[in-house]
Amino acid sequence: MTAAARAGRVGKLRLDEIRMSLTARDFRIIATLKQHRFLSTRHLERWHFADHATRLSGARSARRVLAKLRSYGIITALPRSLGGITGGSSQHIWHLTPVGERLVSSGEPDRRVRVPSTAFLEHELGIADIHLNLIEAERAGTLRLIDFTTEPRCWRPFPGIGGQLITLKPDFFAVVAAHADYESLIFGEYDRSTESLKTIVKKAGVYEAYWRTGIEEKRSGGFPQVLWLASSETRLSRIQKQLGRTARVTMALHAFSTPQNLVKTLTRESEADHA
Template sequence: MSITAKYLNQLKPQLSDRDLAIMAEVGRFKLMTGGQIERLFFAHLPEKSRSRNRQAVMRRLVTHHVMERVGERRMGGSARGSASYLYTLGIAGQHLAENHSKRPRREYSWYEPTIGHFLAIAELYVTLMEAHWAGRLALLSFETEPHSWRNFAGRTLKPDAFVRLGIRSADGRAYRGQAFIEVDRGTQRGTKIATKLPQYLAYRRHEEAHQPGRLFPRVVFLAPHDDRVAYLERLVDEHPQHRAIFTVGLLDDPVTALLKP
């Protein structure tokens, strides 16, 4: 379908601030589930009406080609039904996003290996936002790829995410923290994961040489289960002199990992 300038000009006034915010977040993560969208944008509504309101909004955005359903992620329990739909930007959403942000928006191309990764990063963000609203931490910023990447000495470090946090310590002191996050879903071979650690150490040496005295961000690896956590811990322990910058935790509980002293 081709989208004309006339169509976009007629559509813009019909979109609410929430519509634009949904469009921005789906564009940022490339792919999100209906359930993730509901938790981000409809959590303030009474529980019985959240799903109904989200469904109505997403149907309207799909009709206007702001959003597009790209598949269905089968789930059970409370996440079943329309919350399992996967959404990406539709053709109108791509054009509108380009007009609202300097960040490039590209049409999502279905590629099975990337689906779980995109959804895991989106889930991490939603979980941290829920922790923010609950007062467990302050999520000051959340950068996704490629904006989380760092170029140095002709090389590129490619974290999955970079976060800035406001944290309150056990003794009541407030401070700011920064962390690179690697989402490990247990699908990468050990050799690939192992090469990540020297990359971070090389970037740390570069930063210390060029910005002495600046606190280096923590590097948090999030794994899907305890066995994988133990495996990553063993890899980290191979660099004992740098152990303080590396943290390993569970993907289902990123807040605990990020709040580790």
């Protein structure tokens, strides 16, 4: 990719030529990268190449398509020192270039290239895993995924008691349906054990304050379940106990799961609501 492409300095004529050469699946890949910012090769295989006869044929097709998008200057990969966190010599971590941003965004894209920290990258890839788990559950007929909104579009600004602006910052907002006549609203919090329990209690307090405004009920028709997703049952138990012993936290607002058990947790809670 040329320096001009990396900087997004591609003329409108060339951009139109690129756009005309792309398939519907190419645009879906670009849109997915726009939403999640960073995705591994394997993520994109699972997302957009799962309809192939075998995983191997899907992987080969994915590599060809990603190589094409890279040659057009639409996507690029992180340095191996960061991208290697996913494991496997064939794995890259992909993100959009400014050219790619221009294909899916109105106005001029942000041209500053930010190399993420490993901690941030692992968090972003974890959110993508959660999203994919729900997509694959929908493909299997276990539930319907109606919405999955990532940061910062899922954030909720609201006025505090003193009139100051407070912003609730969930990791994602989702709407799922395990039954035809019932939708579950979710504010997702993906915990990688990098924050103290004190910080988690403070964030739960922001959810509490937002809930008491009644704004979300008017917006969404109900207040979403705050779903804490921790990497281990031990960590999950610590979060649940810490919130449970905090007087200002309404435990009925909160649910707890590991990412691996997310689909089971959602379907189990939906069945309990219908019991």
